Amino acid sequence: MRVLIYLIVGLASLTSWAGPVWYPMPAEAYQFGRKYPDAQRLLYAFDYGHALVYERLLHSRGKINDAAEFEKKILSEVLAILKNPPNVKVEEDEIAPDYVYKFPLTVNAFDWSHMLHQFVLDVLATAPDRGKVMKARVNEIFSQYKANHLLAITDVCKTMLFMDGHYFSKAFRRTFPSFNLLIWSYHWFQIRLYEALLKPTEMERNFAVKKTVDDFWALISNLPDSAEFDMMPDTATEAPTFAKLFPRIPPAFDNNHMLHDIVSDILVSSRVADSDIRKEGVRTARMAQDPDAFRSNICPEP
Amino acid sequence: MTKGLFLSLALCFSSLAMAHTAMPGPAFYRSLTNKIRPDGHFRIYMPDGRHQDVTYHFKFAKPIYPEPIVTDQNWGVGDTIRLFWDRIVFDDESYLEVGGERLPLTCVFVSGQDNRFSKGGMLTPEFLIRIYLVANDFACEGPIRKGWPQIGGKKEAWDTYMHYEVRDPTIMLPQDAVLRYRWNEINAVLIDKGN
Numbered sequence: 001m002r003v004l005i006y007l008i009v010g011l012a013s014l015t016s017w018a019g020p021v022w023y024p025m026p027a028e029a030y031q032f033g034r035k036y037p038d039a040q041r042l043l044y045a046f047d048y049g050h051a052l053v054y055e056r057l058l059h060s061r062g063k064i065n066d067a068a069e070f071e072k073k074i075l076s077e078v079l080a081i082l083k084n085p086p087n088v089k090v091e092e093d094e095i096a097p098d099y100v101y102k103f104p105l106t107v108n109a110f111d112w113s114h115m116l117h118q119f120v121l122d123v124l125a126t127a128p129d130r131g132k133v134m135k136a137r138v139n140e141i142f143s144q145y146k147a148n149h150l151l152a153i154t155d156v157c158k159t160m161l162f163m164d165g166h167y168f169s170k171a172f173r174r175t176f177p178s179f180n181l182l183i184w185s186y187h188w189f190q191i192r193l194y195e196a197l198l199k200p201t202e203m204e205r206n207f208a209v210k211k212t213v214d215d216f217w218a219l220i221s222n223l224p225d226s227a228e229f230d231m232m233p234d235t236a237t238e239a240p241t242f243a244k245l246f247p248r249i250p251p252a253f254d255n256n257h258m259l260h261d262i263v264s265d266i267l268v269s270s271r272v273a274d275s276d277i278r279k280e281g282v283r284t285a286r287m288a289q290d291p292d293a294f295r296s297n298i299c300p301e302p
Numbered sequence: 303m304t305k306g307l308f309l310s311l312a313l314c315f316s317s318l319a320m321a322h323t324a325m326p327g328p329a330f331y332r333s334l335t336n337k338i339r340p341d342g343h344f345r346i347y348m349p350d351g352r353h354q355d356v357t358y359h360f361k362f363a364k365p366i367y368p369e370p371i372v373t374d375q376n377w378g379v380g381d382t383i384r385l386f387w388d389r390i391v392f393d394d395e396s397y398l399e400v401g402g403e404r405l406p407l408t409c410v411f412v413s414g415q416d417n418r419f420s421k422g423g424m425l426t427p428e429f430l431i432r433i434y435l436v437a438n439d440f441a442c443e444g445p446i447r448k449g450w451p452q453i454g455g456k457k458e459a460w461d462t463y464m465h466y467e468v469r470d471p472t473i474m475l476p477q478d479a480v481l482r483y484r485w486n487e488i489n490a491v492l493i494d495k496g497n
Contacts, residue, residue, distance in 0.1 A: 150442070
């Protein structure tokens, strides 16, 4: 009966989806979740949590009198989701219809990029070796990602000014420091999984994934003190083996993560007029796609 | 009598001329896409008089197909229906304005039919061009989602668009317009206010 309920819930969630489609899907798609269900469910919960926060911020613009109280309330809601995460991918337009409608290009680009994230994890979780076969497969999927010029976020390194150099920058982390650290902990978890999956033996990989899950819980156990990030974690630092093997993918992930922070700032900053939100969303998403915008000649070293 | 004979001869010649018209290449169909009106003003009439106006403006950016896709359906000798499809991305300044809300108009999808080589009746239009001016989809993938129904879920991809038909490419008049706004569909009528 329980399986049937999960199946129905799964199909129902699929029916809402009208974002970009990766077709045909890689043979490995969503196999990471079969091997590491706890980690996969956390990833689904992050998607849920991100969308929920964006929607709440959009609806609460200009109406938040007590930021600390707002943050406490939404943190408790999101932590409840993290502790009881969904079994299937929940589509953003189900949770955050107005956010999705306000940020169409950003959401399109996120959808596409999140599929790359997921499929790379799926390949790493299932590849028979840690060498040629795995490497070729990840690069193949990355090439498919990049071929979609209309949606791909660039793999060229950007300076931190891309995230922090706008008139509305840092509004989110200044107003909601704990929630910002939770989001950076999401990013940390996602990139640490790549590193964990590159351990030479399956036993080591299983152990490393479990440790990453445990470390994530420790990171968010007592926010803001438990997560000591001064800056958004970057892929090359947190996943050096992965960055050496696939040097072009980390910038694509980091640019995606920076764009998430930008969206949070747009939603929180009173300097962005309501009527400009959609325009700023398109403008900043275009920057994320543009290899020349905020281009950095120095990429973080693994 | 003379008038009737003249008319019959004229019809005969025009049919012969049509039969010998060479079928055009994809560039011709791209030229039809390029003729789509770049601005439009429509009205959704309401019984209580609180009518809703919808406007759009677009500028072409880059074609998704290098040239339109063209295929022929042969129904017999001298009876061919030519189908064509085109897809072009719009510039970021393009918009669809509904109820004062300006949405990014992201691309056009054209699904057309060239009936000039078929044995249609006198009332069959030479062209039937279905135009979708799509909002919010920067990938321009639709109207049916890739891989559907095997991948499950929703059949259609676009939550918001302006759709209309053009039956005469000389004037490119939008007809039978329908606005789809966040999946809800409603009929609209072109309002030509002039410039």
